[in-house]
Amino acid sequence: MLDPWQPQGVTVELEREPDGELRPAATVFLTGAECPFTCVFCDLWRFTIPGPTPVGALPAQLRSALEGLPRLLQEAGLERCDRLKLYNASNFFEPRAVPEADLEPIARLAAGFERVVVECHPRLVDGRVRRFADRLEGRLEVAMGLETVHPRALPRLGKQLTLEQFDRAAARLLADEIDLRVFVLVGVPFVPAEEQARWAAASVRHAAEAGARSVALIPVRGGNGELERLQRLGSFEPPDLALVEEALARGVEVTGGKAAVQLDPWDLERVGSACGACRGARLEAIREMNRTGVPRRTVCDVCH
Ligand code: SF4
Secondary structure (H helix, E strand, C coil): CCCCCCCCEEEEEEEECCCCCEEEEEEEECCEECCCCCCCCCCHHHHEECCCCCCCHHHHHHHHHHHHHHHHHHHCCCCCCCEEEEECCCCCCCCCCCCHHHHHHHHHHCCCCCEEEEECCHHHCCHHHHHHHHHCCCEEEEEEEEECCCCCCHHHCCCCCCHHHHHHHHHHHHHCCCEEEEEEEECCCCCCHHHHHHHHHHHHHHHHHCCCCEEEEEECCCCCCHHHHHHHCCCCCCCEHHHHHHHHHHHHHHHCCCCEEEECCCCHHHCECCCCCCHHHHHHHHHHHHHHCCCCCCCCCCCC
């Protein structure tokens, strides 16, 4: 069982802002209660504990993570970091996952960061978000999973989300002067492989039109059991690098710079390739697009 008094880890990476600037961002992976939703593509329950998060555990985790941050920055050759992402493998505004009493100490620990990002299901976006934003010294950004705008796939993902609910939550955040980040899947179950890139781009466009400041494309990764079952039924195919590259290029193109569209880099090396000849070039193209926001497509003599 995981220790609720220890974070899962901390990473530092450069993230592109909507204006093109690359800024260091620290992500703290917090340990806490499991999410009440059951998305078919999700494996985040592996990083959660049974029962509610104990009061005081998250501030303790954050304190310990921040103590190690200067060393991480030094190793990365970075002087400072003013972006903080608090990802708890669930929803930040669900009291079982983040006890109400911990919001104030978390906000105090996050003082000094210009921007604090937390993740939350759109259906849990309510007055608690504004109240937390008011406690922060920096600006709050809420990351919500839209996943896909595919009208037949979205209702089957187990997300218990409609587009209207997503749009309402996005509008509420913007009205409360809270920034929006959106997660979009690549390799959505129930969407045919040849339609994946088109629907990823349509989902990115929807996110940008709803006011997203940044959009993270997430390649769906197998391993949670349910995806393997869907794969056997022909309803899911793990995305390969060629698809991921194309989805990112289209995503960058459709927003016209309105939002910073990037591929989530954390599990990129785990994405498979149908062709070994162009794997390195595609990885480089994806990383380059993340840095520059300029679309790139690899031409391969072997797989075309
Ligand atoms: S809402 Fe988020 S954390 Fe919860 S099951 Fe879905 S993807 Fe996982």
